[in-house]
Amino acid sequence: MKILIVEDEPSLNKAMVDYLHHQQYLCESVNNFHDALEKTESYEYDCIVLDIMLPGGNGLELLRQLKANKKTEGVIIISARNELDDKLNGLQLGADDYLTKPFHLPELSARIAAIIRRKNLQGSTIIKFEEIEVDVLAKIVTIQGKEITLTRKEYDMLLYFLVNRNRVLSKDAIASHLWGADADLAENLDFIYTHVKNLRKKLLQYGAGDYIHSVYGMGYKFSLK
Amino acid sequence: MKLFSKYNRINIAVSIIVFLVGCAAFYFVLRVVLIRQLDDALHTEQTEIIAYVQSHNRLPEVVNAYNQQITFTSIEKPLRGSIYISEKIRDREKDEIEWSRKLIFGITVAGINYQATVTKSQVETEDLLQMVIMVGAGMIALILLAGYVINRMVIKKLWKPFYTTVHEVEQFQLAKQQALQLPVTGTNEFDLLNKCLTTMTSRAQQEYQVVKEFSANAAHEMQTPLAVIRSHTEALMQDEQLLQQHNASIKTIDQSVNRLTRLNQDLLLLARIENGQFPLQEKIELDKIIQQKSEELAELLSSLKITCQIQTVPVRISGNQHLTEVIVNNLLKNAIRYNVEGGKIIINLTPQKLIISNTSSLPALEAGKISQRFYRHPETKADGNGLGLSIVKQVCQVTGYTLQYDYQHGMHIFSILL
Numbered sequence: 001m002k003i004l005i006v007e008d009e010p011s012l013n014k015a016m017v018d019y020l021h022h023q024q025y026l027c028e029s030v031n032n033f034h035d036a037l038e039k040t041e042s043y044e045y046d047c048i049v050l051d052i053m054l055p056g057g058n059g060l061e062l063l064r065q066l067k068a069n070k071k072t073e074g075v076i077i078i079s080a081r082n083e084l085d086d087k088l089n090g091l092q093l094g095a096d097d098y099l100t101k102p103f104h105l106p107e108l109s110a111r112i113a114a115i116i117r118r119k120n121l122q123g124s125t126i127i128k129f130e131e132i133e134v135d136v137l138a139k140i141v142t143i144q145g146k147e148i149t150l151t152r153k154e155y156d157m158l159l160y161f162l163v164n165r166n167r168v169l170s171k172d173a174i175a176s177h178l179w180g181a182d183a184d185l186a187e188n189l190d191f192i193y194t195h196v197k198n199l200r201k202k203l204l205q206y207g208a209g210d211y212i213h214s215v216y217g218m219g220y221k222f223s224l225k
Numbered sequence: 226m227k228l229f230s231k232y233n234r235i236n237i238a239v240s241i242i243v244f245l246v247g248c249a250a251f252y253f254v255l256r257v258v259l260i261r262q263l264d265d266a267l268h269t270e271q272t273e274i275i276a277y278v279q280s281h282n283r284l285p286e287v288v289n290a291y292n293q294q295i296t297f298t299s300i301e302k303p304l305r306g307s308i309y310i311s312e313k314i315r316d317r318e319k320d321e322i323e324w325s326r327k328l329i330f331g332i333t334v335a336g337i338n339y340q341a342t343v344t345k346s347q348v349e350t351e352d353l354l355q356m357v358i359m360v361g362a363g364m365i366a367l368i369l370l371a372g373y374v375i376n377r378m379v380i381k382k383l384w385k386p387f388y389t390t391v392h393e394v395e396q397f398q399l400a401k402q403q404a405l406q407l408p409v410t411g412t413n414e415f416d417l418l419n420k421c422l423t424t425m426t427s428r429a430q431q432e433y434q435v436v437k438e439f440s441a442n443a444a445h446e447m448q449t450p451l452a453v454i455r456s457h458t459e460a461l462m463q464d465e466q467l468l469q470q471h472n473a474s475i476k477t478i479d480q481s482v483n484r485l486t487r488l489n490q491d492l493l494l495l496a497r498i499e500n501g502q503f504p505l506q507e508k509i510e511l512d513k514i515i516q517q518k519s520e521e522l523a524e525l526l527s528s529l530k531i532t533c534q535i536q537t538v539p540v541r542i543s544g545n546q547h548l549t550e551v552i553v554n555n556l557l558k559n560a561i562r563y564n565v566e567g568g569k570i571i572i573n574l575t576p577q578k579l580i581i582s583n584t585s586s587l588p589a590l591e592a593g594k595i596s597q598r599f600y601r602h603p604e605t606k607a608d609g610n611g612l613g614l615s616i617v618k619q620v621c622q623v624t625g626y627t628l629q630y631d632y633q634h635g636m637h638i639f640s641i642l643l
Contacts, residue, residue: 015456102452
């Protein structure tokens with residue numbers, strides 16, 4: 001999977017590249033409008049992560065040109081401008097998603113994964129991890145072929161873990177993903193703990209390995225060991 | 226009181242005084258002039274009589290006319306000089322008291338001293354003066370009438386451009402980037418007013434634009450560094466050896482970034498509401514918002530064993546969807562955040578009012594302080610940045626709702642008057 005990151009802030013750009021690289025994505029990055037235009041004209045990507053305010057031009061303009069050139073890349077806009085207009089304009093111009101800075105890297109990774117899944121509908125819609133299989137189209141989870149019933153939050157959490165496997169996910173990142181604007185409340189009440197506990201119990205019950213690990217009170221990690 | 230009525234009142238009062246003074250002055254001046262004229266006539270008579278006496282050496286025959294009587298009375302001592310006097314006399318024919326003017330002088334004929342009296346009626350003079358007073362009174366009445374008529378008919382027309390301007394200014398909204406359109410009136414004062422208003426509003430719009438851009442820029446400037454810190458903290462987390470050694474530090478950084486992020490988002494939202502950057506004419510189904518929000522929070526409520534009673538009727542209001550959600554969200558989240566385990570939340574929605582009340586370990590709050598920015602009750606342990614109710618209040622301000630707080634029977638009651 002090839003991803004183009006268009007972000008002018010070098011340290012943020014690097015952090016995104018590093019994180020996504022670990023998620024087995026092939027990342028290329030540029031830091032201005034013209035390089036971005038050149039790259040998108042010459043190569044094909046699965047997903048483009050696009051900042052709006054760029055040296056040399058506006059990210060929305062780039063998006064307009066992509067759509068004019070009938071490019072099929074998924075586009076996710078990342079912007080510091082929380083302006084509703086920008087969000088609506090972006091989505092109207094054909095962006096697939098919109099993230100406001102500062103976002104959590106696992107959230108970006110989850111959104112990218114979702115976009116790529118949507119774009120490759122003819123491809124596999126199954127996410128696999130050892131004996132766990134998730135059919136994201138039918139929203140069905142099976143363990144060793146047996147279907148397992150999860151609540152919506154548990155399902156979302158499992159998917160989030162699978163997309164960000166082997167990464168330490170902070171409680172706030174998980175809470176923001178599951179509860180959005182109510183994350184502060186959920187986090188404060190240590191609500192995530194209850195949900196993680198329930199999900200873990202269910203997975204173990206159906207014979208899956210113990211993959212959810214608590215990491216130094218910081219957050220959780222979904223991995224083999 | 227209308228400007229013209231005020232002006233008119235002063236104008237009429239002054240006019241009446243001026244006319245009264247004018248009439249009085251006119252009366253006296255005219256009186257003096259007329260009496261002098263009468264005196265001249267009397268003097269002419271005197272001269273004639275003296276001339277007659279000198280040439281004929283006897284008194285002239287007296288022919289009394291209607292308006293002139295001459296009498297001669299013999300006296301012992303000769304009378305020197307002449308005296309003019311006004312006197313009331315009874316007119317025998319009409320049986321009326323009338324003013325008359327007399328000239329008394331001495332004359333000596335053949336060694337006999339006489340006192341000659343020439344009397345002329347002053348009635349015509351008095352008549353004239355009466356006319357002057359009547360004309361004066363008539364003029365005052367006319368001025369009053371004219372003032373009234375002008376007020377009624379002309380002023381409305383004259384001030385029309387002013388009311389057009391006022392109406393336009395009332396309709397003017399800074400957030401809409403539309404210039405104020407004011408017509409040319411042809412009246413200097415109104416044209417000046419319109420010109421100044423147009424200049425002022427366009428300058429305000431420009432400055433509003435600057436402020437709006439500033440809030441967007443502030444977001445950009447703050448959020449990018451926040452994104453950098455957050456992404457790098459998350460990168461650090463992945464190094465488990467490092468995390469083991471420095472987990473308290475990394476955790477603190479992570480939590481602080483989260484707090485700062487929420488604070489920044491809230492402050493930006495406040496700025497955007499203040500700048501009026503939300504359209505307020507959307508149709509909103511308030512009961513649906515409450516229903517949806519309470520469903521979203523149901524899980525949290527049940528985990529805290531908080532019972533939530535909801536009573537709603539369908540309520541349609543016009544406002545901003547997002548901002549209305551913010552109100553409901555902030556009030557409900559507060560009701561949960563400051564609640565106690567096993568507590569209670571009551572939501573009551575009527576077409577006039579949204580009331581959200583909750584139990585809490587906190588005592589009654591100071592109503593004046595609750596919506597102050599960053600105010601938090603000193604005993605509160607729950608997190609939160611003290612901006613939730615400020616945002617609610619700010620939304621209320623732009624949408625015309627009212628936020629009220631009350632404390633009854635251990636329940637904190639927050640009401641929004643729609």
